[in-house]
Amino acid sequence: MIVLGVILLIIGFVANIAILWTIGIILVAIGAIFFLLGSLGHAVGGRRHYW
Template sequence: MIILGLILLLLGFFLGIQILWILGLILLVVGVVLAVLGGTGRAVAGRKHFF
């Protein structure tokens, strides 16, 4: 999710498409939050691991 967010963020920035930039930013933030919560061992949405 983090990688997809970065790709969309960069594409939106370089191509000038604002919706891609916004979606990329949202995916990046959500991916980082889930990675941090998962790294601390906290269960997210009832799961300890997302594979």
């Protein structure tokens, strides 16, 4: 999810499309939260580890 967010950020920045930029920021934030929760040992989405 983090990688997809970064790709959308890059495409949104290069093509100057604001909606892709916004969606990319949201995906990076959600991916980072899931990564942190998974690394702390909390189950995320029914999985013990999220990466």
